[in-house]
Amino acid sequence: MKAAVLRRYDPELSNNELVTYQEIPDPDPPTGEEVLIRIRAAGVCRTDLHMISGRDLGIPVASLPHVLGHENAGEVEAIGEDVQGFEIGDKVLCYPFQSSGDSLPERYGIDSQANIRITPGINASGGFCEFVKFPQRSLIKVGRDANLNELAPLGDAGLTAYGAVRKLMGHIRPQDHVVVVGVGGVGHLGAQLLTRLTPGKIFAVDPRESARNLVNKTGIKNCFESLEELDFLKQGDKSGVRAVIDFFGEEKIPNQALDLLANQGRYIAVGTGGEVRVSTAELVAREISIVGSFVGTFTDLVEITKLTERGDLKSEVSTYPLSEVNRALHELADGKVVGRAVLVPD
Known part of the structure; x- marks a missing residue:
């Protein structure tokens, strides 16, 4: 063969x-x-x-x-x-x-x-x-x-996306904001699953215009090039986002994602290559969760x-x-x- x-x-x-x-x-x-x-x-x-x-x-x-x-x-x-x-x-x-x-x-x-x-x-x-x-x-x-x-x-792509989204089911409320970082082969499935299985408002982040266009076609309208563009979600009376699913996981993205979380927020790491740095004092005071997600059942x-x-x-x-x-x-x-x-x- x-x-x-x-x-x-x-x-x-x-x-x-x-x-x-x-x-x-x-x-x-x-x-x-x-x-x-x-x-x-x-x-x-x-x-x-x-x-x-x-x-x-x-x-x-x-x-x-x-x-x-x-x-x-x-x-x-x-x-x-x-x-x-x-x-x-x-x-x-x-x-x-x-x-x-x-x-x-x-x-x-x-x-x-x-x-x-x-x-x-x-x-x-x-x-x-x-x-x-x-x-x-x-x-x-x-x-x-x-x-x-x-x-x-x-x-793999679907199973990985579903495994990550399942870790947020029951955590996301109707008033919550959820960020998906990386909406390519895996992330475009994760963004769709979030819209169908959780009640929050979804924001997609990807530097590639083709990826943003792809996820936009699936119904995700809030698409951005970088996490910096989402700083408005922590300004004024906004306290940050309830969760971030990170399908990139490289360079500075993990720690940018942690900064964007609201207290009691949840960071789901799927992509690899970067590092998560947070003090135990911040982890305790903000009650944030950092969760690795491999795949599904x-x-x-x-x-x-x-x-x-x-x-x-x-x-x-x-x-x-x-x-x-x-x-x-x-x-x-x-x-x-x-x-x-x-x-x-x-």
């Missing part, structure tokens, strides 16, 4: 060929509860760029050579003898974590925190190829008419899939043939991708 293979790290992402498009062996036939998926759509994520650059993700990753791709959707190609509920030809969305279901975190429904887990594209071969095997417990069957290009990014993915299938959540995608994977990666690195880049096997 054809695949895009990471063969060497490129810290500056300067090589034209970041991954090699080549032929590799097909997976072995599925056995037991395994399902062989013909990949029809694979989302391209900044995590893929981080892995290409050799950046520390804070979690174990595969050695090289390695096939990237952790946002996957496709069709059932073959099934093991113990598989139930799936048939050849079924369209499916793939949950990005594979585990036995036996550990305590998994029994709480938090597969992403299981000590022993497989994440295709991260510590196992991923979906930048034609076929991948998944256990049946990691698959969500979708409708025959489902658009797999739109659904594939939900496996299997049931979260079921819920956002339903929202997308019925049209309540719009996943904006830009598609590329798998053979043009390097163009997709470079355009993502250069900020030229609108929404989420999705690879489609040729």
Whole structure:
């Protein structure tokens, strides 16, 4: 089968060929509860760029050579003898974590925190190829008419956005202001979810005009280029914002976000690369919360899939043939991708 293979790290992402498009062996036939998926759509994520650059993700990753791709959707190609509920030809969305279901975190429904887990594209071969095997417990069957290009990014981008927004449900009141920093591939989903699941007024911040235009199309009208433009939310009788979801997380943004919070406000860190600096005295006196958000659960993915299938959540995608994977990666690195880049096997 054809695949895009990471063969060497490129810290500056300067090589034209970041991954090699080549032929590799097909997976072995599925056995037991395994399902062989013909990949029809694979989302391209900044995590893929981080892995290409050799950046520390804070979690174990595969050695090289390695096939990237952790946002996957496709069709059932073959099934093991113990598989139930799936048939050849079924369209499916793939949950990005594979585990036995036996550990305590998994029994709480938090597969992403299981000590022993497989994440295709991260510590196992991923979906930048034609076929991948998944256990049946990691698959969500979708409708025959489902658009797999739109659904594939939900496996990480949507799941990440939903996981962050869920941490604010019950915290946001109708009179509150909420800021979303970074409204690209993940953030444009987060902003939409906030408008549908919380009652506050949403403000979107992104230096890229294309990203602001994208989220504006989804109904978010208060769009700004920088956090400095939101200083008016702390002036006069305004006390600041109830929450900030930070999908950038780099440079000075985290601490700017903390300054913008009202007392008892909540900062949700999703993007990484920067630092949060706050004294314990300020933390206590203002009663602010700083929360990291990694991803969501299997049931979260079921819920956002339903929202997308019925049209309540719009996943904006830009598609590329798998053979043009390097163009997709470079355009993502250069900020030229609108929404989420999705690879489609040729």
